[in-house]
Amino acid sequence: MKLENQRISSNQLFYLVFAFLLGSTVMFLPGAMAGSNAWLAMLLGTLEGFIFLAIYNSLADRHPGKNLIEINILVFGSFLGKALSWLYMTYFLYISAQVLRTFAAFFAIKMTSTPLIVFLITPLLVSAFAVRSGLEVLARYSQIILMTVIFLFFLDSILLAKDMDISNFLPFMDIPINKMLLSIQSVAALPFGLTVVFLMIINLVSNPSETGSFMKKSFLFGGILLMLYTLRTTAVLGSYATISTYPAIATVRIINIGEIFTRLEILLSVVFLSLGFVKGSIFYYSAVLGVSQLLKMRSYRPLVFPIGALLLNISLSLYDEYIYDTIDTNMLFPFYSMIFALFLPLLTLIAAKIKKIGCKQEDGVDA
Amino acid sequence: MIHVQFKHRYKIAALLVLILQLLFATGCWDLLELNKRAIVVGLGFDSSPNEDKILISAQIVDPSNIKTPQTAGGGDGQPYWIATNESTTVFEGMRAMTHVSSRKLFFPHNQIIIFGEDLAKKGIKDYLDLLMRDYEFRETNWIIVSEGKAQDILDTKTRVNNISAFFIRDLITERKFSSQAMAINIKDLARKITSKSTAPIASYIYLENTGQEKRLNLSRTAVFDNNMNMVGTLNNYESRGLLWVLGEVKSGIIVVESPNGKGNYSLEILKVKSKIIPEFKDGKPTITVRVKESSNLGETSCLEDLTKPEAWELMDSLQNEAIHQEISIALDKAQELKADIFGFGEAFHKKYPRLWNEMEPNWQEIFSSLEVNIIVESKVGNPGVIIKKVFSEKGD
Numbered sequence: 001m002k003l004e005n006q007r008i009s010s011n012q013l014f015y016l017v018f019a020f021l022l023g024s025t026v027m028f029l030p031g032a033m034a035g036s037n038a039w040l041a042m043l044l045g046t047l048e049g050f051i052f053l054a055i056y057n058s059l060a061d062r063h064p065g066k067n068l069i070e071i072n073i074l075v076f077g078s079f080l081g082k083a084l085s086w087l088y089m090t091y092f093l094y095i096s097a098q099v100l101r102t103f104a105a106f107f108a109i110k111m112t113s114t115p116l117i118v119f120l121i122t123p124l125l126v127s128a129f130a131v132r133s134g135l136e137v138l139a140r141y142s143q144i145i146l147m148t149v150i151f152l153f154f155l156d157s158i159l160l161a162k163d164m165d166i167s168n169f170l171p172f173m174d175i176p177i178n179k180m181l182l183s184i185q186s187v188a189a190l191p192f193g194l195t196v197v198f199l200m201i202i203n204l205v206s207n208p209s210e211t212g213s214f215m216k217k218s219f220l221f222g223g224i225l226l227m228l229y230t231l232r233t234t235a236v237l238g239s240y241a242t243i244s245t246y247p248a249i250a251t252v253r254i255i256n257i258g259e260i261f262t263r264l265e266i267l268l269s270v271v272f273l274s275l276g277f278v279k280g281s282i283f284y285y286s287a288v289l290g291v292s293q294l295l296k297m298r299s300y301r302p303l304v305f306p307i308g309a310l311l312l313n314i315s316l317s318l319y320d321e322y323i324y325d326t327i328d329t330n331m332l333f334p335f336y337s338m339i340f341a342l343f344l345p346l347l348t349l350i351a352a353k354i355k356k357i358g359c360k361q362e363d364g365v366d367a
Numbered sequence: 368m369i370h371v372q373f374k375h376r377y378k379i380a381a382l383l384v385l386i387l388q389l390l391f392a393t394g395c396w397d398l399l400e401l402n403k404r405a406i407v408v409g410l411g412f413d414s415s416p417n418e419d420k421i422l423i424s425a426q427i428v429d430p431s432n433i434k435t436p437q438t439a440g441g442g443d444g445q446p447y448w449i450a451t452n453e454s455t456t457v458f459e460g461m462r463a464m465t466h467v468s469s470r471k472l473f474f475p476h477n478q479i480i481i482f483g484e485d486l487a488k489k490g491i492k493d494y495l496d497l498l499m500r501d502y503e504f505r506e507t508n509w510i511i512v513s514e515g516k517a518q519d520i521l522d523t524k525t526r527v528n529n530i531s532a533f534f535i536r537d538l539i540t541e542r543k544f545s546s547q548a549m550a551i552n553i554k555d556l557a558r559k560i561t562s563k564s565t566a567p568i569a570s571y572i573y574l575e576n577t578g579q580e581k582r583l584n585l586s587r588t589a590v591f592d593n594n595m596n597m598v599g600t601l602n603n604y605e606s607r608g609l610l611w612v613l614g615e616v617k618s619g620i621i622v623v624e625s626p627n628g629k630g631n632y633s634l635e636i637l638k639v640k641s642k643i644i645p646e647f648k649d650g651k652p653t654i655t656v657r658v659k660e661s662s663n664l665g666e667t668s669c670l671e672d673l674t675k676p677e678a679w680e681l682m683d684s685l686q687n688e689a690i691h692q693e694i695s696i697a698l699d700k701a702q703e704l705k706a707d708i709f710g711f712g713e714a715f716h717k718k719y720p721r722l723w724n725e726m727e728p729n730w731q732e733i734f735s736s737l738e739v740n741i742i743v744e745s746k747v748g749n750p751g752v753i754i755k756k757v758f759s760e761k762g763d
Binding site: 113253 | 557558717723
């Protein structure tokens with residue numbers, strides 16, 4: 001009994017992960033708090049991301065054709081495995097609600113009299129339809145949107161060339177080491193640690209033997225593009241990036257070519273919206289898929305709207321003031337997300353190794 | 368088949384209905400109608416006779432009075448209106464404008480922000496926050512200090528471009544042909560403020576009375592301390608001295624006098640490169656400023672023989688001296704004001720991050736007695752379309 005009949009190719013997985021990594025990250029640039037050393041934080045954070053990926057990949061390799069829930073049940077037994085899986089599902093739902101709220105907060109800066117719920121429902125409805133139509137729709141969508149994003153990035157960069165100042169990358173390493181470590185950790189947690197969600201859908205890739213290498217490829221390309229965004233922001237804004245709420249938007253607002261090419265931040269807002277949509281939808285999709293799997297349902301579709309309603313409520317009640325979100329993303333999230341991004345998968349991997357579950361020769365037995 | 372076609376048509380009809388609905392789905396809470404917004408192009412801040420209050424003036428475009436060739440002659444009103452208000456905070460004052468303006472003020476098209484000198488001397492720290500925090504203001508707005516009241520500057524009748532805010536914006540972009548005035552936008556100002564050691568600077572504008580008319584003149588540079596209190600101004604030559612160090616001289620004319628006192632050379636600046644090199648000599652911080660420049664001979668009233676290489680070498684050395692002179696008067700003024708307008712502190716910060724931590728608390732004192740070596744290498748290249756002098760010395 002399969003809940004999802006659609007399959008995606010490894011190539012589509014690549015685009016999906018790539019778009020997922022850029023997600024809302026291009027907007028906030030998690031390394032930005034490291035000031036002139038943001039690029040270093042981004043680089044080291046990406047490397048830390050590859051450690052996470054190695055764990056996820058070896059988990060997936062040991063259990064071909066299985067997703068996170070099946071692996072959990074297999075390794076920890078029915079009760080503990082299911083309990084852990086429920087924990088994961090709440091986490092996915094929570095992240096999805098946060099991504100949604102991030103959108104809403106962004107638009108609420110300008111449109112102050114529109115109720116917040118409008119900004120929450122609109123993307124959520126679209127997202128619900130995407131989830132209903134299945135994974136392949138999302139994969140195809142991210143493929144198209146990535147082309148646009150990359151094109152826009154290079155267009156903006158050319159227009160910004162005259163505003164860049166290389167000396168903004170100095171001084172090298174003048175910030176306290178704990179601040180640097182925090183920046184690295186937040187880079188690792190924000191886009192890279194979240195990819196744990198792909199363990200939910202990794203069994204839907206038509207060619208399981210390739211998934212590992214394609215995931216690595218998307219980490220590499222995603223890391224490079226995020227790095228370029230960071231370099232550009234630092235080069236253009238310098239120390240201004242550290243006080244800005246949305247450094248990437250502030251960068252594009254600088255563009256002024258002969259009073260004609262101005263006000264291009266709308267392009268970046270579109271990028272932000274369309275990429276964040278991929279991110280939010282994947283979490284939403286995984287939560288819906290996982291819950292219906294845990295409840296042994298025949299189809300996940302009846303759950304799309306109920307869970308969407310839940311999502312809306314979580315999203316609404318996440319925090320009262322924006323500053324709590326900032327504190328969360330900058331100080332707390334990099335650490336508590338590690339429970340799901342690092343410790344639980346690592347625990348599962350170690351347990352699987354000790355219990356010798358999912359070794360290559362045992363494939364026939366497990367399946 | 369018929370059934371399928373019917374279903375197909377039904378789908379198209381449904382799609383059309385949905386698309387039509389978009390027309391009505393334009394939002395209703397935060398809708399923004401152009402004819403309900405007063406487009407502000409220039410802002411002025413002045414000190415008010417009431418302590419702790421400021422006078423805000425906003426230059427609003429009045430579309431009904433914008434003259435096009437077709438409508439010229441009809442009505443002689445100005446194409447703008449200056450709305451003023453007095454308040455404690457900037458935001459309050461701008462919102463209270465709705466008492467006097469029938470349309471709410473709209474700032475995304477704002478070009479310039481002028482602070483009256485009186486207010487600038489009292490400090491403008493408190494008034495900059497909104498300009499950086501509010502979404503409607505763009506980071507590319509120019510910050511200017513005016514001699515006299517900012518309101519009068521905005522209300523000056525200008526020629527060619529008859530909205531003064533646009534006129535001043537164009538003065539700022541065209542200043543590159545003389546490079547004797549500084550210009551700074553909100554983003555760069557924020558960067559100078561966040562660097563802590565660099566003294567912020569701004570353009571300076573004043574009203575000039577020529578006898579026939581009053582006109583605007585954008586030259587000189589306003590210098591602030593780190594608390595955004597204005598501490599002084601640089602004159603035109605000092606301003607260019609500053610721009611030499613910052614490497615922002617784009618063009619301009621250097622006039623050097625011939626040593627025998629017979630006439631001048633006017634040299635047109637073509638290319639400038641500059642570098643600030645911080646060093647420690649015997650444990651004492653020193654700065655070396657290196658400026659490389661090349662120029663053209665634009666005009667001369669000297670009677671030297673320009674076909675001889677010596678004449679050109681002479682010009683080179685005269686030019687070196689002139690640039691050196693401009694930089695050193697700017698430096699003297701800055702050290703006198705204890706304002707690190709050049710960003711020397713930032714240069715130390717970038718190169719010696721650890722030693723900088725010790726220097727930072729008393730940087731002002733260090734700067735005011737800092738040893739600065741100025742090294743200028745310049746070259747006069749092209750003589751223009753005539754190589755020989757026009758007049759000979761026969762007349763003497």
